[in-house]
Amino acid sequence: MSKYELPCKCGNSFVIEPRQAGQSLVCDACSAAVEVPPLREIRQLRPAADSGDDRSVDNWSRRQAAMFVPALILALVCMSVIGYLGYWKSSLETSRPVLEGQEVLRRTIEKQEPAQLLEIWRSIEHYGLGERLTPAYVEDQQTAFRLNIAMAILSALTLVSLGVCTYACIGQPARPAPPGKTGKPVRQPAAKP
Numbered sequence: 001m002s003k004y005e006l007p008c009k010c011g012n013s014f015v016i017e018p019r020q021a022g023q024s025l026v027c028d029a030c031s032a033a034v035e036v037p038p039l040r041e042i043r044q045l046r047p048a049a050d051s052g053d054d055r056s057v058d059n060w061s062r063r064q065a066a067m068f069v070p071a072l073i074l075a076l077v078c079m080s081v082i083g084y085l086g087y088w089k090s091s092l093e094t095s096r097p098v099l100e101g102q103e104v105l106r107r108t109i110e111k112q113e114p115a116q117l118l119e120i121w122r123s124i125e126h127y128g129l130g131e132r133l134t135p136a137y138v139e140d141q142q143t144a145f146r147l148n149i150a151m152a153i154l155s156a157l158t159l160v161s162l163g164v165c166t167y168a169c170i171g172q173p174a175r176p177a178p179p180g181k182t183g184k185p186v187r188q189p190a191a192k193p
C-alpha cells in the first residue's frame with residue numbers, strides 16, 4: 001500500500017496510509033492533534049520514502065510466502081487429484097446392466113423340451129451353480145463410494161489450503177513504525193463546553 005507524508009505545524013511529519021483517512025493523530029514532537037485529511041487530499045500529499053514498503057515486501061516474502069506457497073501447492077494438488085478421481089468415477093458403470101447372458105439363457109430355457117430341462121437341472125444339481133461372483137456393477141458402486149469419500153476429504157483439504165492462502169494474503173502482520181514518524185490514532189478530543 002502506498003504511503004504519504006502528512007506534515008505537522010511543528011515540522012514533524014507522519015507517515016500515513018490512505019486507509020487512515022479521517023483519523024486523528026497526535027504528534028510525538030508537539031503533542032498537537034492532527035487530522036488525517038480525506039482520501040483525495042491524501043493522494044496529493046508527498047509520497048513517503050518507500051523504505052516501509054520495502055520492508056512490507058520483505059515481511060510478505062519471509063512470513064507469508066512461507067504459508068502461502070505450500071498452501072497454494074497443496075490446494076492445486078488436491079484439486080488435480082479431485083479432477084482425476086472425478087474422471088475415474090465417471091468411467092465407472094454403477095447402474096445394473098441389462099445382462100445379455102441372462103437374456104440368452106432365458107430364451108434358451110424357453111426353447112427346451114421338458115426332458116432337456118430335467119437334464120440341465122440334474123447337471124446343476126451335480127456340479128452346483130459355481131462360485132458366486134460379485135457383479136462388476138456392484139464392485140463399481142463400492143469403488144464410487146470410496147471415491148466420493150476421498151473427494152470429500154480432498155475438498156475439505158482444498159478449502160483449508162485456500163483459507164490459509166487467503167489469510168497469508170490479507171492477514172498482514174503489524175509492522176513496527178519508524179520512531180518519531182508515525183503518530184498514534186487517538187480518540188477525538190471532547191468538545192469543551
Ligand SMILES: [Zn+2]
Pocket residue numbers: 008009010011012027028029030031032
Ligand atoms: Zn507537531
